[in-house]
Structure formats: structure tokens, C-alpha cells
Amino acid sequence: MFVEQRARSFAVHAVLIAYSALALGPILLVVMNSFKARNAIFGSPLSPPNSSTFSLIGYEKVFRASHIVVYFENSLIVTLVSMGLVLLFGAMAAWALSEYRFRGSTALALFLSIGIMVPIRLGSVAILNMMRTAGLNDTLTALILVYIAQGLPMAIFILSEFIQQIPKDLRDAARCDGVPETRIFFEVIAPLLRPAIATVAVFTIVPIWNDLWFPLILTSSDSTHTITLGVQQFLGQYITDWNSVLAALSMAILPVVVIYVIFSRQLIAGLTSGAVK
Amino acid sequence: MSNLRVEHLGKSYGTANVLSDINLSVENGEFIVLVGPSGCGKSTLLRMIAGLDGVTTGDIYIGDRLVNGLAPAERKIAMVFQSYALYPHMDVRKNMTFGLKFTGVAPAERQRRVDEAARMLRLEPLLGRYPRDLSGGQRQRVAIGRAIVREPDVFLFDEPLSNLDAALRVSTRVEIARLHRLLGATMVYVTHDQIEAMTLADRIVVMNEGRIEQIGKALDLYYAPANLFVAGFIGSPAMNFFSGAVESVDGDVARVVGAGFGPLALPAGGLDRGAKITVGVRPEHLRIAADGPFTAGGVVELVERLGEASFAHVRRTDDKMLVVEIRGRETPSVSDTVTFHAPLQDIHVFDASGQRIADGHPPRREPL
Amino acid sequence: MAEPVPQVVAQMPKAKLIGLLSLFLGPAVVIYTAFSIYPLLATMQLATFTGESGGGFHFVGLANFQTLLTDALWSTPFWNAFKNNMIFFAIHMAVQNPIGIALAGLLSLPGLKLKSFYRTALFLPTMLSVVIVGFSWNLILSPLWGVAEGALKAVGLGSWFAPWLGLESTALVTLALMSVWQFVGIPMMLIYAALLNIPDELVDAARVDGLGQLRIFLHIKLPLVLPTIGLVSVLTFVGNFNAFDLIYSVKGALAGPNFASDILGTLFYRTFFGNQLQLGNATMGSAIATVMFFIILVGVCFYLFVVQRRMRRYTF
Numbered sequence: 039m040f041v042e043q044r045a046r047s048f049a050v051h052a053v054l055i056a057y058s059a060l061a062l063g064p065i066l067l068v069v070m071n072s073f074k075a076r077n078a079i080f081g082s083p084l085s086p087p088n089s090s091t092f093s094l095i096g097y098e099k100v101f102r103a104s105h106i107v108v109y110f111e112n113s114l115i116v117t118l119v120s121m122g123l124v125l126l127f128g129a130m131a132a133w134a135l136s137e138y139r140f141r142g143s144t145a146l147a148l149f150l151s152i153g154i155m156v157p158i159r160l161g162s163v164a165i166l167n168m169m170r171t172a173g174l175n176d177t178l179t180a181l182i183l184v185y186i187a188q189g190l191p192m193a194i195f196i197l198s199e200f201i202q203q204i205p206k207d208l209r210d211a212a213r214c215d216g217v218p219e220t221r222i223f224f225e226v227i228a229p230l231l232r233p234a235i236a237t238v239a240v241f242t243i244v245p246i247w248n249d250l251w252f253p254l255i256l257t258s259s260d261s262t263h264t265i266t267l268g269v270q271q272f273l274g275q276y277i278t279d280w281n282s283v284l285a286a287l288s289m290a291i292l293p294v295v296v297i298y299v300i301f302s303r304q305l306i307a308g309l310t311s312g313a314v315k
Numbered sequence: 316m317s318n319l320r321v322e323h324l325g326k327s328y329g330t331a332n333v334l335s336d337i338n339l340s341v342e343n344g345e346f347i348v349l350v351g352p353s354g355c356g357k358s359t360l361l362r363m364i365a366g367l368d369g370v371t372t373g374d375i376y377i378g379d380r381l382v383n384g385l386a387p388a389e390r391k392i393a394m395v396f397q398s399y400a401l402y403p404h405m406d407v408r409k410n411m412t413f414g415l416k417f418t419g420v421a422p423a424e425r426q427r428r429v430d431e432a433a434r435m436l437r438l439e440p441l442l443g444r445y446p447r448d449l450s451g452g453q454r455q456r457v458a459i460g461r462a463i464v465r466e467p468d469v470f471l472f473d474e475p476l477s478n479l480d481a482a483l484r485v486s487t488r489v490e491i492a493r494l495h496r497l498l499g500a501t502m503v504y505v506t507h508d509q510i511e512a513m514t515l516a517d518r519i520v521v522m523n524e525g526r527i528e529q530i531g532k533a534l535d536l537y538y539a540p541a542n543l544f545v546a547g548f549i550g551s552p553a554m555n556f557f558s559g560a561v562e563s564v565d566g567d568v569a570r571v572v573g574a575g576f577g578p579l580a581l582p583a584g585g586l587d588r589g590a591k592i593t594v595g596v597r598p599e600h601l602r603i604a605a606d607g608p609f610t611a612g613g614v615v616e617l618v619e620r621l622g623e624a625s626f627a628h629v630r631r632t633d634d635k636m637l638v639v640e641i642r643g644r645e646t647p648s649v650s651d652t653v654t655f656h657a658p659l660q661d662i663h664v665f666d667a668s669g670q671r672i673a674d675g676h677p678p679r680r681e682p683l
Numbered sequence: 684m685a686e687p688v689p690q691v692v693a694q695m696p697k698a699k700l701i702g703l704l705s706l707f708l709g710p711a712v713v714i715y716t717a718f719s720i721y722p723l724l725a726t727m728q729l730a731t732f733t734g735e736s737g738g739g740f741h742f743v744g745l746a747n748f749q750t751l752l753t754d755a756l757w758s759t760p761f762w763n764a765f766k767n768n769m770i771f772f773a774i775h776m777a778v779q780n781p782i783g784i785a786l787a788g789l790l791s792l793p794g795l796k797l798k799s800f801y802r803t804a805l806f807l808p809t810m811l812s813v814v815i816v817g818f819s820w821n822l823i824l825s826p827l828w829g830v831a832e833g834a835l836k837a838v839g840l841g842s843w844f845a846p847w848l849g850l851e852s853t854a855l856v857t858l859a860l861m862s863v864w865q866f867v868g869i870p871m872m873l874i875y876a877a878l879l880n881i882p883d884e885l886v887d888a889a890r891v892d893g894l895g896q897l898r899i900f901l902h903i904k905l906p907l908v909l910p911t912i913g914l915v916s917v918l919t920f921v922g923n924f925n926a927f928d929l930i931y932s933v934k935g936a937l938a939g940p941n942f943a944s945d946i947l948g949t950l951f952y953r954t955f956f957g958n959q960l961q962l963g964n965a966t967m968g969s970a971i972a973t974v975m976f977f978i979i980l981v982g983v984c985f986y987l988f989v990v991q992r993r994m995r996r997y998t999f
Contacts, residue, residue, distance in 0.1 A: 046896065050789055050795070051796075051797075054789055054797075054801050054805075057805060058800075058805060060864070061805050061808050062804050062807065064819050064820060065807065065819070067819075067823065068819045079828075080828065080829075083829070083833070084833070123710075126710075127710040127714065130706070130710070130711065131707060131710075131711035131712070134703070134707035137689070138692055138704055139688050146708070146712070149720075150711070150715060152720070153715060153719050155917075155979070156921075156976065156979065156980070156983075157921065157925040157979070158719050158722075158723075159925060159927075159948075160972040160975055161718075161719070161721075161722025161723040161725065161726045162726075162955070162972070163722075163725075163726050163729060163965055163968055163969050163972065164721065164722035164723075164726050164729065165718060165722045168718075168722065183714060183717075183718055184718050186714050186718075187714050187715050187717070187719040190714065190715050191715070194711065210689075220706070244809075244810060248811070248812035248814075248928075249928075250813065250814060250927075250928040250931065250932065251927055251928060255956075266812045266814050269812075269814055269815070270814045270932055273814070273818050280822075280828075283818070283822070284822075287815055287818055287819060290814070290815050291811060294810055294811060294812070295807065298803075299803065302802075302803045302806075303799070306802060306806070306872070
């Protein structure tokens with residue numbers, strides 16, 4: 039009985055470790071080899087860089103040949119601004135839908151939730167036309183607007199769930215206290231939505247940061263590229279230059295991994311709490 | 316401070332009727348308690364006075380001002396919630412001053428009021444703390460403090476002690492009574508606990524199923540309950556009830572018989588032969604060694620010994636339970652057969668519709 | 684709606700209510716309608732036209748759809764892409780979701796050590812950009828580098844190796860498996876969350892009844908998370924028919940070799956933007972987008988009206 043348990047536990051861990059190796063292996067491989075000289079990459083791909091094989095040549099190339107810093111900045115701006123506005127507009131909408139109900143509130147809520155299932159990309163033809171007409175073609179603003187539209191439905195859904203959790207007495211007390219309606223939202227309700235930020239962030243930040251489609255369609259000049267698009271184009275261009283390619287990939291991987299590991303607890307809590315539909 | 320008047324107030328949600336024809340007049344500085352079982356409509360009534368629930372029919376006057384269409388903030392009321400409803404992300408001082416910012420009270424005056432209220436409620440050391448760091452009793456005092464600083468015309472309390480443990484409930488109850496004496500404010504207080512009602516109220520409003528059963532001082536309700544509901548609600552343990560009928564009427568004496576108690580001679584006034592009545596006696600008014608015209612008894616099934624008072628649970632001849640309070644160390648034993656007596660003045664008689672028959676006069680209702 | 688409209692709101696002057704609604708709902712509704720709903724409708728409208736923006740558009744009704752589905756010049760790539768999409772989806776359903784369920788089941792075992800390490804590690808690929816995943820695997824599977832070949836040789840399966848990504852017969856499947864590798868974290872996390880929701884008492888009762896962990900998983904836990912599995916399936920469906928990034932990153936807009944890895948997303952992109960083989964065609968591109976929309980709509984409706992109705996969501 040005890041032996042059985044031990045054996046089963048061993049088997050479970052064996053499977054999980056094997057799959058973890060499968061999950062992490064490729065990434066480690068890429069990052070590891072990005073620090074090696076070219077012949078070491080091909081000669082001994084599986085061994086980590088040592089003093090003789092260590093080389094930063096790939097990284098130098100990437101910095102020289104591309105505007106990777108600009109790409110990174112663009113991604114940062116687009117992601118953070120989109121996230122911020124999705125949270126703000128989403129929270130306001132979720133609050134209004136639950137509090138200031140009117141005839142048609144439910145219909146409006148349904149209308150807004152269509153976007154959860156229907157991909158926004160399908161309207162790209164029209165989006166591009168709109169941006170061209172508005173003179174927003176090839177701007178970060180265009181990306182931000184599109185990502186806000188993309189992120190709102192899910193954010194409103196998640197925030198509505200959180201708003202339901204806020205005790206109604208708080209709102210009643212504020213009203214008895216004479217607090218004006220807008221202040222009630224901004225000073226009483228909004229501060230209490232802090233736990234929701236993690237959940238909304240998981241569903242919003244990752245798709246925006248990693249998106250290839252809209253930067254591809256809406257940005258044409260190098261200076262507005264996001265990091266995902268920038269890396270993709272760099273890879274396509276320098277495809278035979280293994281050092282640079284591996285370095286570019288690593289530079290795209292590392293910030294994400296670092297942020298992920300730091301915030302993994304909040305991230306996973308956000309995912310699991312928001313996923314309980 | 317001001318008075319409060321509720322006239323022919325009704326509330327329905329669609330076809331569901333929650334309050335019917337509520338009439339209530341509260342004097343300036345009076346402490347009124349709305350008491351009743353869950354679902355009787357007391358909280359709804361309170362919320363309508365506050366303006367958090369709307370009026371279906373009727374009028375509400377605060378200080379002789381019709382407030383039906385006014386928002387809560389315009390009614391000069393302050394409410395203390397059962398859940399305290401403190402803003403979790405603000406410290407105690409901020410909790411108390413937050414609302415004042417929007418009523419045009421100057422900062423200096425705001426601080427003065429907070430300090431004053433903090434002193435009254437012994438909250439001074441807690442002013443910088445956050446609600447999550449406070450105990451239940453402390454949170455409740457902050458909630459009360461938040462109400463005090465508003466200097467309202469009427470204070471509204473919605474079951475403020477329900478979330479506190481028993482010991483804290485007693486001490487906070489005393490606090491609230493003390494506050495009332497100190498402030499002399501008009502207070503409307505909702506509770507399901509009749510002991511809170513009896514100890515705090517100037518007058519009690521007993522409610523049931525959306526109606527007012529009786530309004531009166533505590534002892535009036537105790538000694539002269541207007542109907543079966545009030546009689547059974549006020550007093551703990553509850554009054555013992557016996558079903559009976561008038562067997563015969565001879566001059567001004569009616570002979571009443573029924574299951575579970577011995578034949579009884581009552582003043583006839585208004586009673587006809589064959590009339591169905593209910594007789595009620597409180598557990599504390601039944602005695603073993605006494606003579607009283609009223610008798611009831613049976614086999615003792617359980618004796619709860621609580622010290623000076625014990626409660627005997629007796630299986631009556633009509634198979635219902637009789638509860639009797641027994642004072643002193645001498646208590647009956649289980650499976651003893653005992654007979655109890657009570658004097659006529661402690662007998663309550665109710666007619667077939669549950670209304671009190673007092674000395675043959677029609678049932679008594681507290682005038683507005 | 685359980686709670687009726689709050690009295691304060693009901694009694695509010697109309698003007699004030701409208702002002703509040705505009706302030707709170709305005710930004711979200713405007714941006715969403717302008718950039719999500721309107722473009723979709725505009726695209727569907729454009730699909731019923733033909734012509735160039737320079738030369739003017741002419742209304743042709745459903746002619747574009749007819750062309751797309753039946754005219755060999757258009758329908759061959761269309762049905763090829765559609766078929767490939769279905770294969771792509773089938774592989775995800777057959778591989779990604781079962782693995783995700785199994786991993787979730789393992790992760791939710793009581794008293795598992797190193798749980799947070801596993802969770803973090805297994806979910807990491809999902810955080811990465813598809814570009815990174817595509818390219819990394821491209822390198823690893825490349826015969827030039829030889830890492831994959833070497834790994835297979837080490838376990839004696841060296842003869843299995845082939846330049847899968849470059850072969851018509853295996854390119855799509857390989858890409859699908861790469862996508863599975865990346866996104867298995869999502870069903871894993873969602874089902875894991877659902878499994879966490881199952882009260883411990885149920886599992887304890889089963890253990891007292893003598894069931895082993897596997898039986899408990901198959902007969903008790905799995906049936907209770909079926910609604911979540913249904914949700915995961917429909918999300919997979921929508922995601923797959925929206926897929927583009929991976930194929931484009933690894934194979935480019937032409938989705939070779941010889942369109943073997945072409946799916947609806949890449950077809951749409953190619954048609955709409957044009958490439959070295961053809962000029963961009965906005966109207967046909969819109970037609971493809973419209974068809975994609977209806978495919979997704981059918982799938983979602985199937986889920987909402989058939990699957991969700993049948994599944995009972997157990998509340999505890």
C-alpha cells in the first residue's frame with residue numbers, strides 16, 4: 039500500500055518533470071546558445087557557454103542592425119496605455135451596467151460581450167481604411183485604439199463579476215453620506231477593484247504584447263514597430279545569422295520570462311479566479 | 316433634531332406586498348425601535364425612511380418636510396448599517412469625514428466634529444487605523460461616529476448589533492442608550508431581538524408581515540399585548556397559549572373550558588356562549604404553591620436549571636408543552652406530575668381573531 | 684437581476700442619469716462599436732461589392748461568396764485552407780486538450796510537492812510570443828542545427844527524423860503540434876481552476892469508498908469539470924480559426940511548402956494584402972473574412988445552444 043503510493047507519487051512527478059523539461063527545454067536551449075560563438079552553437083548545441091565559447095556577438099549585431107530598443111519602447115507604451123484604458127473604461131462601463139440599469143441595459147451588456155468570442159481581426163479591412171482616413175495609419179494610437187476595443191469585452195465581464203462582490207451597503211452608506219455619484223465610483227468602488235487588476239491584466243497584457251497581426255497591418259515604418267513585429271522581421275532578414283537570430287529571440291524572451299516569474303503568483307491567481315465562470 | 320411622521324405608507328414589489336398601511340409618529344428626541352421576525356418589513360421601512368427604497372403609497376415627513384422624492388443625502392438622516400459599511404481603504408478619521416466634504420462643511424469644522432465624536436465614542440486612539448485592523452465592536456463605534464458627525468435630524472440603525480458576539484452586544488447596547496441620552500437625538504432602531512427593543516426603546520413598534528401589530532412602551536406591550544402575535548413575541552420564554560371556548564354565560568361571569576387547563580371563570584363582558592377564545596399565561600406567572608383560579612399541569616419532561624431561575628417543560632393534557640419559570644432551589648423532577656396556578660390578573664384572553672379581550676372591552680390599540 | 688434598481692437611481696432626474704451613463708458607458712461603447720463592431724459590419728458589407736477603391740465599387744450581392752466557394756481559381760485555395768484549418772483544430776482537440784486535462788489532473792492532486800514550480804514552468808510557453816515559439820522550434824527542428832535529430836538519435840529513434848517543417852505532408856501537423864506545445868497551458872489552467880473548485884469532501888468521500896486516484900479523476904472530477912472542458916473547446920475553436928501568427932512567422936504569407944500549411948487566416952492576409960503572386964483584393968479578402976466570421980459564429984452558437992444546454996453546471 040505504502041509502496042504503491044510511493045510508486046504512484048514517483049510516476050506523477052516523473053510525468054510532470056518530463057513535461058516541464060519539454061516546456062522549458064526549448065527556451066533554455068535558445069537562450070543558452072545565444073551566448074555562444076557560432077561554431078559552438080553547431081558543435082555542441084546542448085552544452086552551456088563556457089569561458090572559451092562565450093560570445094556576445096549576436097547581441098551586438100542585434101543592437102546595431104535593428105532598433106530593438108525602440109521596438110521595446112513601443113510595445114511598452116502600447117501595452118501599458120491599452121491596459122490602463124481598458125481598466126478605466128471597462129470598470130466605468132461595468133459599474134454603469136450593474137448600477138445605473140435602464141431599459142436596454144441587458145441588451146447593451148450582451149452587445150458588449152459579443153467581442154469575447156468574435157475575433158476583432160476579421161474587420162481588419164475596414165479598420166485599416168478607418169485609420170487611413172483618420173490619418174492614424176502607422177501610429178501607436180491606432181494600435182492602442184484597436185487593442186482597447188479588443189480587450190474591453192473580457193475586461194467588462196471580469197470586472198462585473200468583481201463589482202458584484204463589493205457589498206451594496208458601501209454604496210448605500212456613501213449615498214447617505216451625501217457623496218456624489220461620480221465620486222462614489224472613483225473614490226469608493228474603484229479602489230476596491232484592485233484585486234481585479236491581476237485577472238484583467240492576464241487576459242489583456244499577454245495578447246497585446248505578443249500580437250503580430252495588428253502591428254503587421256497597421257504599422258509600416260520601422261519606428262512604430264512593436265517588439266513582436268520587430269523581432270519577426272529581424273528574424274526573417276537575418277535568418278542565416280544564427281548568433282543574431284538566437285540573440286534576438288532571447289531578448290524577446292527574457293523580459294517576458296522575468297516579469298512572468300516575478301508576478302507568477304498574482305498572474306496564476308488572476309487566471310484561476312477569473313476563470314471560475 | 317426633529318420629529319418623523321409616516322402616513323399610510325405601503326410598499327410592494329410588483330404583486331408582492333411588503334408593507335401595508337404603516338402609520339407612525341415619532342416625537343423629537345424619541346428612541347423608537349422597530350421589532351419583529353425576519354421578513355416583517357422593518358428593514359424595508361427603515362430604508363424607505365432613509366430614501367434607499369422607494370415609496371409605493373403614502374408619505375414620509377422628516378421635521379414636517381415631505382421627503383418622498385428626496386435623495387438620502389437631502390433628508391438630513393444618518394444610517395448605521397448592520398455590516399458597518401466602513402470604507403475599507405480609508406482610515407477611521409477619513410471614514411468619518413469623507414461624507415462631510417460634500418455637504419459643504421469647512422475642514423476645520425470637520426475635524427472638530429470628528430474629534431468630538433471620537434471623544435464621545437472613545438475612538439481617539441483608533442483614528443489612524445484601518446477598518447481591517449479593528450474589532451467588530453470598534454468598527455461598530457466608527458460606524459456610529461460617522462453618523463454622529465453628520466449632525467442629522469434622525470438617526471437610523473439597521474440591526475447594528477446582529478454581527479457582534481453576545482457579550483459585546485450587551486456593552487454596545489449600553490453605549491447606544493448612553494449616546495441617546497447624551498445627544499437627545501431622534502433615533503429609529505431596527506432589531507429582531509426583543510430584549511434590545513425592551514431595553515433601548517422609549518416606544519416599541521411590533522411588526523409582522525408588513526403590518527404594525529402594536530405600538531407602545533415596553534411594559535405596556537408586556538402587560539397588555541393587543542393581540543396573540545405581540546403576546547407571543549414579547550417576553551422570553553414565550554407566553555403559554557391554550558385554546559378554549561365559552562361553555563356558559565351566567566350574568567357577568569363566563570365559564571371557559573378547554574384542553575390543557577382547568578375550567579375558568581372570567582368576567583363575561585362581550586363574550587357569548589360558544590365563543591372560541593385563546594387563554595395566555597406567561598411562564599413567570601405560573602406558581603406551584605399558590606391559589607389562583609387558573610390551573611394547568613401535566614408531567615414534567617425536562618427541567619432547565621439556570622441558577623436562580625429554572626424552566627420546567629411540562630407535557631400538558633392536550634399534549635402541548637407548558638413552560639414554567641421556577642424560582643429558587645426547589646425544582647420539580649422529571650416525570651413528576653405537577654399542577655400550576657395563576658391569578659386572574661395574569662391571564663390574557665384573546666378572541667377568535669386573536670385580538671385581546673380586556674375586561675370585556677374591545678381590544679386596545681395604541682393611538683397615534 | 685436579483686436586486687431591483689436602487690431607489691436613488693430610479694428617482695434620479697433623467698438628465699442626470701443620462702449624463703452619468705454617457706460618462707461611464709460612453710468611452711467603452713464608442714471605442715468598442717467603432718473599432719470592433721462597425722469594422723466587422725463594414726467588412727461584411729464590402730464583401731458584397733467588387734472593384735478597386737480607385738475605380739469605384741459595384742454591388743454584386745453574394746457573387747464574391749459564390750466565386751470563393753466554387754470558382755476553381757479561388758475555391759481551391761479556399762477549401763485547402765479550410766481543410767487545413769479543420770486538421771489544425773482536430774489536432775488541438777486530440778492532443779492539446781487531453782494533455783491539458785491530464786496535466787491539470789496531476790497538478791490538482793492533493794499534497795503535491797513543487798506544485799508552484801510545475802505550474803509556473805508548464806504555463807511559461809503560453810506567455811511567449813508566437814513568433815518566438817515558431818522560430819525557436821524552427822531552429823530546433825532544423826536539420827542544419829541538428830538538435831532535434833540528435834535528441835531522437837539519443838533515444839534510438841534517429842530514423843524517425845525528417846525535416847518535418849519542410850515537407851508538404853508533415854508541415855501542417857508539425858505546426859499544429861508547435862501550437863499545442865505553446866498553448867496547452869490554457870486548458871491546463873482553466874481546468875485546474877475548475878478542479879480546485881470541487882469540494883475536498885467529495886474526493887475524501889470517494890477515497891473512503893475505496894476509489895484510487897485515477898478512478899476518482901475519471902469518475903468524479905472529470906464529469907464535474909465537463910462544462911469547463913466545453914468552454915475550452917469552444918475557445919480552442921475560435922482561437923484556431925483565428926490563427927495566423929504562427930504560420931506566418933514560420934512559413935511566411937505563402938504558408939508553404941506549396942500551401943500545405945495555409946489556413947484561413949493566412950489566406951485572408953494574402954488575399955487582402957497581396958503578395959508576390961497577386962495584388963491585394965479588398966473585396967475578396969472581405970468575403971473570406973465574412974466566411975470566417977460565420978464559421979466561428981456557427982461554432983459558438985453550437986456551443987451556446989447545444990453544448991451548454993446539455994451540460995449542467997453543478998453548484999456547490
